Structure formats: C-alpha cells, structure tokens
Amino acid sequence: MRVVVAEDLFLLRDGLVRLLEAHGFEIAAAVDSAPDLLTALLEHKPDIAIVDVRLPPTFTDDGLRAAIEARRAVPGLPVLVLSQYVEQLYARELLADQAGGVGYLLKDRVFNDDQFTDAMRAVAAGGTVMDAEVVSKLLGRRSGDEPLARLSGREREVLELMAEGRSNSAIAQRLFVTEKAVSKHSTSIFSKLDLAPSDDDNRRVLAVLAYLNG
C-alpha cells in the first residue's frame, strides 16, 4: 500500500515513516509543507495520505485545507488527518463531501500501532474513522435528545464504536461479545434512531455520523 506522509516536524515524520515501513507500507513521498503535499497527492495518487493539520507555510490548518482540496480534485482520495487536537468543526468539513475514505485522529493514536494501521487500512478501503474524542463530543452534545436517550447503555457503547468507524468484528472483540450480538444491537440502534439499516460498514458509519452531526 502506497502512502504519502505530510508532517513538518522532522522527528515525527521520521518516526511515522519508520513505523509505517515496519508494518509493510510503501512510502511514496514524505513531505513537510502543504504545497508539497498537494503536489505529491496529485502526482502519486497514493492509496492513503497521512496529513498533519498544522503545516507550513502559515502553520494554521494548511494541511487540512490541502487535503480537502486534493479530495476535490481526486474524489474519494483516502486521507487520514492527524492532529494534536480534534475539533468537531474540522471533522464536519472532512465529512462534508460524504465520499468516505476519511479519517481524523489524534496524533497520540499512533502510539498504538496496531489500531493505527487498522484505521489506515479502513480509510484506504473507503471507510470513515473518527477519533473517539470527536465521537464522545458529538454524543455529549446530543445527550439530551429524545431518541438517543432511548438507547441502552450497551447500545450507546456500540454506537460510539460504530461512529469511530469500527467494523462489527472489531466492536465484538472490543466489547467481548459475539459479532451476532453486535449486529443485533446495531439493528436496534438504527430502528431507534429511525435510520435506514445498511449492511455496508462505510455507509453505516456515515449515517451515524450524519445523524450525530445533525
């Protein structure tokens, strides 16, 4: 799998490259600024791009904007955005095109390399991965809402993991239940929230996120 990495701090960029190479990813390009990122993305059309939000030249949200621009040129180009902070506002902007193939994670998540590379593969496959912090903020904001209040505790846990972009089997593993139980919960959640059920993992995530964002 070919990867473009955009990170301006040398230590972090180097660390990421090593980690990804150790996990068998092929580094197409490792760049340190937003303009270079845009060039690299359009030139290499990688399977996935790992992008830091804050990049030169202005050191604000250049990375995020470059990623969104590249996705406008190449619809569905998988992008995993990393940041020291997660903002619902940025998550919304990433999700706005509804095309999938988007991830938004805290940089700390790199510590857990297995989960991180899982997330990368999910995004590369067109899935959507949201940081747990984004999801909990979304849920926090909607916590008083009537339909969400009807969910059981376990169903809320499943909803959270679904919104993060995990597959049924990953959720089952995490909650120590069977996949069948997870799919039962998922059906129940969708009917309680009045969403159209879908077997497609990606569409399911987008539906849940759209609901929470609404």
Added chain:
Amino acid sequence: MNLTNLLFYGGAGMPVVPPTIALAIGMAVALGRGLVGPDAKTARGRLRGVAWNVALIVLSAVLANALSGVSWAWLIILAAAVLVVAHPRLVRAAVAVVLVVLGLTGVAIARRAGYGYGVDQIYGMTLVGQLNLTFYLLLPQAYFFLSLGTWLGWRVVRPGREVPGPRRLLGRMAEPGNAARPWALLLLPVTVIAAAAATPNLWFGAQPTGVIWPVLVLGAAVWFIRAEPGRAAATAAFGLIGLGLAGVYLGVTYSGAGWPLPLNGAGYVEYGVIDVTSQTMADLAVIQGLALAGAGLLLAPRVAPGLVRYLGVEAYRDLAQRIQRLTETRAVAVDTAAADLRRLERDLHDGAQARLVALGMHLRAVEKLIPTSPDAALALVAEARETSARALTELRELVRGVHPPVLADRGLADALRALALDCPLRTETEIDLSGRLPASIETACYFAAAELLTNAAKHSGARAARVSAEHRNGVLRIVVTDFGIGGADVAAGSGLAGVERRLATFDGVMAVSSPPGGPTMVVIEVPCVLSPVLLSS
C-alpha cells in the same frame, strides 16, 4: 409695643384678634398632629413632624402678617392648620410653596416701600417703613425665602419622592439622567432679580401693574424650566454672570445723582438684595455683583457642556477619566496575566512535568528489568506509554486554555462556531465577521464567549443557546443568549463580573438582560478594527 402688636400689626384697621387666635390654634394643631402624625413611630420622627408643622404655621403667620393690607390674610394660617390635620404628608410641599410666595411677596413689598412714615407692615424681621438696619434685611430675606422655597420644593417633589403627580408637576425635569437638572430651578430667583432690576413696575413697583404681568413673567420662567430644563439651567448660569456684571457696572457708576435706570417705589435701583441708596450700598452692589458672576461662572461648566467643549476643559476632563480607567484596567490586566501564568506553571508542574518524571523512572526500571524479566519490562513499557498519552492529553487541555488551536488556525468566527459545537447545549450561531480582528481581542472575546456559554450550560437550565457576532461601525458585538430560567446577576459573584473586568482592558463593555423566567441575553461590545483576511497559499 407688645408681642401681639409685633406679630400681628393691625395697621390700617386690620384685625389683630382673629390672626392671633388662628395662630394659637395652628400651633396647637402643629404640636398635636406632629406627635400622632405619619412619622410619629420614633422620637426622631415625632420631632421632625412637629418641626415641619411648626415651620408651616409660623411661615403662614409671617406671610399673613406681610399681607396685612389684605383683610382675610389670617385665613392662610387657618388653612395651614387644616392642611396639617388633613394632609400631613403634604406639609413639606406646603412649606416650600409658602416660602416661594413669601419670597415673591417680600420682593413686591420692597418695590413699593418707602420709609419714614412709621411702621406700615411687618415682613419677617423687617418693620417696613422705618429706615433702620432691619429695612436692609427686607430684600435679603425675600431672596432667601424664594431660594429656600425653590430648593425645598425640588427636594420634596424630585423624582423618586412619594408626592402624587411629581412627573406632571416637573415636566421634563422629571426625566432621569441629567445632572444639571436641578440647577434649572435657579432660573426662578434669577428671573425675579433681573425683572426687579430692569423694570420700574414689575412686582408692584412704582406704578403697580397688577397681577397679570408678574404672573406672565413667572409663568414663562416656570414653563421654560419644565419644558427645557437643560437650557433653563444654562440660561440661569449665564443670567447670573450677566446680573453680576450689571451689578459691578451699577456700583462703579454710582454718583448719588439721578440714574437713567428704572427706580422702584422708594426711588432707588433695586439690585438683588440691595437697594442702592448710598455709596456704601453701591459698594455692596459691586460685591454682590462679583459674587453672582462667580456663582454663574462656577455653574456654567456643569450646565452648559457646549461651552465646556468650546473652552477645551472637557477634553482635559475626558483625559483624566481615561487615565483613571486605564490605570484600573491595566491593574486588572496585569493581575489576570500573572494569575494565568501561575495557574499555567502549577498545571504544568503537577501534570505533564510530573508525568514525564514518572516516564523517565519507568524507562529506567525497564532498562534494569529487560535482561532479567522481559515480561515485567513489557508491562512497564505499556504503562509508560499510557503515562505519555496522559501527559499529552493534559498538555492539549492546557494549550486549549492558553490559546485555542481553532482560534489560531481560523480566527474568531470559526472559533466561535467550534465553541458552539463543543457546547453541551444545542447552540445556533449567526456570525458575520469577514476578516480577522487583533489577536488579543480575538482571544479575549473567545474566552468571554466560552465563559458565557459555560455559565449558560451550568446554571441556566436551558436546552438551547445562541451565539451571534458581527462587526459594525468599528465595534465587535457578540451576543450570547440562552433560553433558560434567567435571573443571572452580574453582582451575584458569577463569572459575569470577571468577564466584564477582563473586557474592560480592551475598552469593551458588557450588558446583561436576564429577567426571571429567561431568556438570558449577554451582549459584549469591543471597539476594534476588522482587517481583511490574509489569503494564504
């Protein structure tokens, strides 16, 4: 001369017995009603009640005495006694009215009075008609009564006092917010002095004009005071200056010979409290003139802001106020900054720093464990990773508190949107900011809005809130509204006072509207410049 004669001089066949009886009744009523009147609950209240009642009766008697040419004048005392019994609450207002009437009567008497024919009538301390020291007290007494009555009247009926219909009585004087307002009343004595000095006949002068002209002149003055208190006050101030200059002129041109000026009934120019009868009185007129002009000059800046601006005095005063405000807000800014740094230091020390120390110790332990027990080392490494993740989380929170990343990335508009998204209340935004503001103001306003939203989420019980922001005419205006229970109070030790204090550093102001039952609406306004967005690549 016995006491009765002094009190009630029965000249020209006027009755003596009825007014004496009326006075006796009046005094008895004044004492009795004072002791059981509306304020008679405390000793102090009783004393005050008696004092006001007695004042009214005595002043009525003085007035009746001064009007000794009027055969029914003693009825005034009886009327006062009836008022004391029937409407004790109106006694103070009545005292003011009697004083004003007494003052005007005194001026009229002085206009007409000659001397040398024995006692004609008695005005306060003056035996009118005899040229002695008390004669010179006639006009001072008259103006003293007039001014005291006017001032007392204002005290009794000024807004906020419980006298029925003060608003109707006061006209625009009742409108709040004008500090110069009470000074308008000064126009009354000023008009009387000016008219007395300038015309021979007004106030029953040498050729009495009847009641119509005095009523017209006084009526016009009262109308002006009620309709345009501000201008009336300014007119009074400039009138005082003019009167003062006129007095000085009068004094220095006095020669004892005839004057081309109107003379009163006694054949003199009447200037304020002085009848210019001799060189000594002319000198006193100069002194009085200087005093009046001085009073006018002192008053002018208060009642005529236009003049003050013209003289440049206001700029100086504004500057002084500005310095005062800057001193205060700078102190707040410095204290706030110091407190923020202390908090930051403490948070770093107890949080991230401590975790890094723990991390180092873990790694050292791992070093030692690797050769002997790799499994234990592995567990410690996992723990170390956990610790470093926690340190990162804490640093993240800390940085958010110092300068929120969205604010740095996108500016206030998106930062407020992000704030609304993060708020546990369902928060709408309506933001119209098409540029960037000065960084310090963005930060201050961001934290102000954050605090207001936090307040709303914590205390208002609301489910929904609203944030709007716009920049118009050089002022950034942010409105945070929640649809909760209301009742927020800046004074009640909430965070609101802190928000207001911090904004003051930027000359910002805050207004809170929070009726019980809600909604609560907080408006903050900060003057600043909106600069166009810098387009980056």
